[in-house]
Amino acid sequence: AQRVTQPEKLLSVFKGAPVELKCNYSYSGSPELFWYVQYSRQRLQLLLRHISRESIKGFTADLNKGETSFHLKKPFAQEEDSAMYYCALSFTGNQFYFGTGTSLTVIP
Amino acid sequence: GAGVSQSPRYKVAKRGQDVALRCDPISGHVSLFWYQQALGQGPEFLTYFQNEAQLDKSGLPSDRFFAERPEGSVSTLKIQRTQQEDSAVYLCASSLASWGNEQFFGPGTRLTVL
Numbered sequence: 225a226q227r228v229t230q231p232e233k234l235l236s237v238f239k240g241a242p243v244e245l246k247c248n249y250s251y252s253g254s255p256e257l258f259w260y261v262q263y264s265r266q267r268l269q270l271l272l273r274h275i276s277r278e279s280i281k282g283f284t285a286d287l288n289k290g291e292t293s294f295h296l297k298k299p300f301a302q303e304e305d306s307a308m309y310y311c312a313l314s315f316t317g318n319q320f321y322f323g324t325g326t327s328l329t330v331i332p
Numbered sequence: 333g334a335g336v337s338q339s340p341r342y343k344v345a346k347r348g349q350d351v352a353l354r355c356d357p358i359s360g361h362v363s364l365f366w367y368q369q370a371l372g373q374g375p376e377f378l379t380y381f382q383n384e385a386q387l388d389k390s391g392l393p394s395d396r397f398f399a400e401r402p403e404g405s406v407s408t409l410k411i412q413r414t415q416q417e418d419s420a421v422y423l424c425a426s427s428l429a430s431w432g433n434e435q436f437f438g439p440g441t442r443l444t445v446l
Contacts, residue, residue, distance in 0.1 A: 228374075230374075267335075267336075267438065268375070268423065268425075269436075269437065270434045273434075310374050316388075318380045319388060319390070319391070322367075324373055
């Protein structure tokens with residue numbers, strides 16, 4: 225069963241425009257949710273996790289249990305934000321379920 | 333110090349061959365994860381170690397896949413009698429503990445089975 229859904233495979237926005245990368249999950253309990261990012265020619269790395277409630281590189285994500293969503297948002301996109309973004313869920317601490325990813329391109 | 337390293341970075345195997353993929357986690361990291369990432373997909377969980385104990389291997393797709401971490405540091409993922417559908421990038425990640433901790437990923441090994 226697909227536990228994490230990222231409906232957009234590709235997303236393009238202009239520099240300075242707001243960006244939202246969607247993530248929906250299917251789990252009835254209290255999962256841990258993460259966003260991972262992979263810049264070109266770099267390895268996968270953690271961007272942020274919902275428990276820390278941080279803003280990293282201007283990105284924020286709010287867990288909405290009612291809508292089972294964990295969308296990633298940034299008010300003003302920058303060219304260096306162009307990357308592959310993966311939403312991930314863990315409810316056991318051992319297993320992590322990743323979405324299929326969204327490729328974000330920020331147009332100068 | 334160095335991050336997670338994996339070797340080889342690229343591996344081409346003929347169908348039916350056995351392959352062994354190595355992962356060197358960050359020193360002191362207790363947890364180690366293996367993932368399989370097919371083209372255009374996200375990483376899919378294969379197995380998890382806490383120190384030398386393999387606590388979860390529910391993601392291994394068949395009994396041709398075997399992983400070990402005998403001394404609680406370096407891990408090897410072995411695939412026997414490789415098939416074309418095994419072609420993927422195999423990612424290793426380590427973390428200081430398990431629950432809620434950041435996973436640090438290696439660069440991956442790209443396996444191509446001809």
